[in-house]
Amino acid sequence: MLGPVENTAVSPVFVGRGPELAELIRSVQAAEAGTPQALLLRGEAGVGKTRLVEELLHTLKAGVAVTAIGGCVEVGGEGLPFAPFSAALRSLWQQLPDEVSAASAGQKELLARLMPELGSSGPFGQGDDDNARLFELTARILERLASNRLVVLVVEDLHWADASTRHLLGYLLRTKRNGRLLIIATYRSDDIHRRHPLRRLLAEVDRLRTVRRIEIPRFTRVEVLKQLSGILGASPDPALLNEIFDRSDGNAFFVEELARSYVERARVGLDDLRDLLLVRLEALPEGSQRIVRIAAESGTAVGYPLLKAVTGLPEDELIEALRNAVLAQILVPARDGSGYGFRHALVREAVSDSLLPGERALINRRYAEALEADASLVRVEELMTRLARHWYDAHDDVKALQMSVSASVEARNRYAYAEQLRLLERAMELWDRVSDQVRGELRPLGHPEAYPTRVSASDGVGVRYVDLLAAATVAARQSGDHDRALNLVRSALELIPPKRDPLPAAWFWTQRSLLVQELNRGDGWQELRKARDLVDGHPPSVVHADVLVHVANWGAKHRPGPESLLDAERAVDYATQVDSEELELHARITRCWLKAETDVDGTSLAELYEARGRAEELGSVSVVGRANQNLPSTLEGMGHSEEAVAAAEHGVEVCRSLGLAETEAWVQSNRSLSLFSLGRWPESDAALDEAAAVAQSYKVRGIIAMRQSYNLLVRGDVEAAASHLALSRRLLGTEDLQPQLVVSLTHYGMEIAARQGRLTDARAEFLRADAAGLTAGPVRYALPMLRAAAAFEADARGTTAPAEAGAAVLAAVHGAAARLRAVFPIDHAFDRMVLAELRRAEGADDPALWAEVVAAFESLERPYELAIAHLGQGRALLGVHQRRTEAADQLTRAHRIAGRLGARLLNLDIEALAHRAGLTLTDSPPAGSPTGESTSLGLTPRESEVLRLVATGYSNRRIAEELYISQKTASTHVSNILAKLGASGRTEAAAMAHRLGLLIG
Structure with missing residues (x-):
């Protein structure tokens, strides 16, 4: 359909294809073991078949494998005879001239049929004997070459193959004998119609045991995000991702062409693509x-x-x-x-x-008339939306407006917020084209959350233009289009006289507060204060309660403390007075959040669970979103990371069912943090990828970049970590930097600066944060930052770094730590670690104190911090006479955990200390483990089993079923394997295992 595909904007990053690449690698392993293999890769034009083959060939060791690639060529509707085999044999002749010559000795004239450059081939008929001789010669050459090494023969674009090529390939597939030979053929599945001549060959080879077909699917949303990021050199804007993913349907070539059109700011390439697409029509x-x-x-x-x-x-x-x-x-x-x-x-x-314009209008009118005559022609939930679109494209303004308003209500009931927004915007476009009578007869909208049911005292109950603006504002927010929502709010505030209509004005000012925060264009307080001033002195109302709820929530995020808790209590009381259970739930969530840091008996946590359950019973979308976002975060802050992961997974499912893409991004980010805490780092990365694929606002995108920064840092990629942190700072801006965000930005920035040798910058960043009061809390963020500051001062002890600045940092850490209230076991563990680092920085490193830190983190399922604690204890023990054996044991424990996690920076620290002390790290496998590469990398026998299944393309569920273990245990094994191999994902692990010979035997 597309002709020869030439990529003009190819992503430098290989994306996805984990199971497919694993299947290819498994076939390579089988071929290397002496059993010839054949694979047929099928997929539509542009889906990425060639790129997958290229990635496989890239994983093969140079000098160990010989590859030969030939493509079928279409000329005038017919394929060139033997074209791929001519190209492949020519390549083999160039690489191994002596061996090809020896294999074809005495039959040079016959070989010249495929390689005319060898000389005259003489007369050649088309009889069975001639074909048989040529086919046998080709098979013998491949078999001889494959007796000494792996030979990979790739035949591309089999859908264009001529009869001779098909017959020769069929012969090779049926008569593979011995040798280390892998044949890969690719073809376009969308070109293989019912009468295509390739179908017969495919049917024949399907019965062969050593021939397998692999379907290459389109990319998922996450994979398109990664592909675009590679092409553009940066994460794409959410609107661009949405557009390209929707229009490309995940086809890799289409993604590239659409991206090229965007990069060049021109439609030329896209017009060319459309011309190609219309050829078949x-x-x-x-x-x-x-x-x-x-x-x-x-x-x-x-x-x-x-x-x-x-x-x-x-x-x-x-x-x-x-x-x-x-x-x-x-x-x-x-x-x-x-x-x-x-x-x-x-x-x-x-x-x-x-x-043509008239043609489109006529077709759409016929659709609309057919649907009005028989509504059963489409599903019930589609009817109104279809009628709205068809009447609009048919240019019938009255019916288009009526149907657009009705369809918007149904879209909202289905949680299809982006569709609801489009319908409401269409209704606003048509508003002035119809009469007052038509507008007065419109179907009621169903009012958005807390919106006053009457625009003013003099208005009736019917739909007004400002009602459309209110509904569209909420739809835009829920669908993640915050810029559009802010523009709608501005339009509404220009229309509403605040003195005459204070309640709707207060409602829109509250919406504006939320939006400027999401867009990082302010902290939202001025807008909230205007809303509060508008409702003060008026009788109790839902709008008044809504304003108080948002005032309390703002305080919880920006000024947590007794005053904000008092605001939350007042919001709960007021929501109860006006009988709004939805607002009451919002206020209770805020109250729980504010109490969470001191919730020793779990009362607030239980109330959060209760609020989540009640919100889901009511179907209250905004409360459901907040509850599922706050609960995993609260659990993580208490140190309950396993429970937080479970709560986040529940939240992801709920968000997807309700169409809450932006909230899902927040929940996935929280899930990623808890997975990181548990040492499940590859899963943490995957959760961030999922979050990035659906994130819309600058704030959540900035948080994702911030978390990615730290994940990269601990793995040792300091420069990439710095780049991601800089991106996070740009996305988060400077207008609404909430304490929990600024503390983490400071913490990560300090660690990056220290690792880059910029101790002065690290110190300055910490002292600025301390002066701004950021070391006062929240405790869950402040203590890790204090630990980092004390640690880099301890590392600087004895160096030429200025002592005065170091003393200021240590004094600030001492003071801040003394003020923070450690409530939960995780807080106590970090508190002891801060004290241990301070003692080290002051020259009084205490192994007994570090032993307390080790014990504290051992019970908390925090492997990274546990490894740091073992390192600290080992370092402290080295300073005690005759305790070197104990020190070596502690360092070995730290090294083993860091290796499993893939914490390369920490591993470097451990190895450097061991080297300076003259210690040997004894990361030996458990007793009874087999020797070999897998054990030298720290893989247990069970992990070696799991790795073989990963390389075969098994999912965690299939691994669990195969080995009779739980899915969670399988997931843990996979995470451990990736960490030990230092692999970024399952695909890389499979490729590494193959290269290192871990799967043989």
Whole structure:
């Protein structure tokens, strides 16, 4: 469909394809063991088949494997005879001329049939004997070469293969004998129609045990995010990600072309792509073209009964037209047989764009009339939205407005906020085109949260323009389009006279407060104060309670303390007075949050669980979002990381079911933090990837970048960590830096600066934070920062660093630590660690104190901090006479944990200390473990088993079933393996295991 694909904006980062690459690597291993293998890679045009093969070849050791690549070439609708084998044998001749010559000795003339440069080939017939001789010679050459090394033969674009190529490939697949040979053939699945000549070969080889087909799917949203990040050199704007993912349908080539169009700020490349997409349409009979054009106005899919009603064609004629469109791979039948869809969203878009204006209006009118005549032609939940769109494109303003308002209500009830926003914006566009009578008869909107049911004392209950603005504001916020929401609020505030209509004005000022915070254009307090002033002195109302709830929530984020807790109590009381359970739940969540740092008996935690459950019972979207965002964070702050992960996983499911993409990003970020705490670092990275794929606001994107920064830092990539932290600072801005965010930014910035040798900068950053009061809390963030400050001062002891600045830092750490109240075991553990680091910095390193730190973290499932504690105790023991054996044991324990995690910076510290002390780290495997590469890397026998299954492409669930263990245990094993190998993911681990020979035997 696309012709030869030339990537003009290829991502330098290989994305996804973990199971597929693992299957390729498994086949390489089997071939290396002496069993010839063959793989058929199928996937639509542009999906990334060639890139996958290139990645496999890249993993193979140079000198160990010989690769030969040949592609089928289409000329005038026919493939060139033997083209891929000619290219492949020519490549093998260039790489191994003596061996190819020896293998073809006496048959040079026959080989010249495939390689004309060898000389004249003489007369050659097309009889069975001639073919058999040529086929046997090709097989013998490959077998001889593969007797000494791995030979990988790649045949690309098999869908263009001529009959001779197909027959020769079939012969090789059926007659593979011995040798270390792997044959890989790729073809476009969307080109293989029912009468395609390749189908016969595929049917034949499917029965062969050593031939396997691998389907290459389209990219997921996370994978498209990574691909775009590689192409653009930075994480894409959420709006761009949304547009490219939706339009490309995850096709890698389409992503590249759309990205190129964006980068070049031109439509030329995209227009060229559309021309390519329309080639197949123009080759169809006119009747089929007409059907495809009609289908394009239905959207990505159209039911057969609806298409029949709209076209008005006799059924036989319609089916024949559809058959041609399906054979051309423009339309594909729905799996349930109910209708047809376009193979790609861009194909539908290209067809729709090719319609004439009058033609589009006529087609949409027929759709609308057909649906009004028979509503059963589409699903109930689709009807209003379809009618709204079809009447709009048919230019019937009255019906379009009526249906848009009705459909927006249904979209909101389905939690389809982006769709609701589009419908409301369409209604606002049409508002002035219709009469007052039409507007007065509109279906009631259903009011957004806390919005006053009447715009003013003189207004009726019907829909007003400001009602549309209010509903659209909430829809824009829920869908993550905060810029659009802020513009809507501005428009509303220009329309509402605050003295006459204080309640709606206060409601919009409250919305504005939330939005400027999300967009980092202010801390939102001035807006909240205006809202509070507007409702003061008025009778109790839901709007008044809403304002108080947001005042309390603002205080919890910006000024946590007794005053904010008092505001939260007042908000609870007021919400109860006006009988708004939704607002009461919001206020209770804020109160729980403020009490969480001192919740020794778990009362606030129990109330948070209760609030989450009640919100989900009520279906209150905003409260559900907050509860599921706050609960995992609160649990993590208390040190209950396992429970926090479970709560976050629950939250992700709920957010997805309610369409809360932005809240899901927050929940995934919290989940990532807890997974990191538990030592499940690869899963932590994956959670951040999931968060980045759905994040919309600057704030949550900044937090994701901040967490990625620390994950990179502890793994040893200091420069990348600094880059991500700088990105986080840009995204978070300077207008709404909440304490918990600033403390973490300071902490990570200090550690990065210290690791880069910029101790002066690290000290200055900490002292600025202390002067700003950031060391006063929250405790969960402040204590780790104090530990980092004390640690880099301890490391600087005895160096040429200025002592005066160091003394100021240590004094500030002492003072801040004394003021903080440690309540939970995790707080006590960090508190003891801060004290231990201070003693070290002051020259009084105490092994007994470090032993307390070790004991504290051993019971908390915090392996990274435990490794730091073992290092601290080992270092302290080295200063005590005749305790070197104990010190070596502690350092070995630290080294083993750090190695499992992949904490390379910590490992370097441990190894450097051991080297200076003349100690040997004895990271030996458990008794009874087999020797070899796997044990030298610290893999246990069970982990070696799991690694083999990972390399085979097994998911954690399949691994658990295969080994009769729990899925959680399987996940832990995989995390340990990735850490020990220093691999970034399952794909890299499989490739490394193969290269190191860990899977042989």
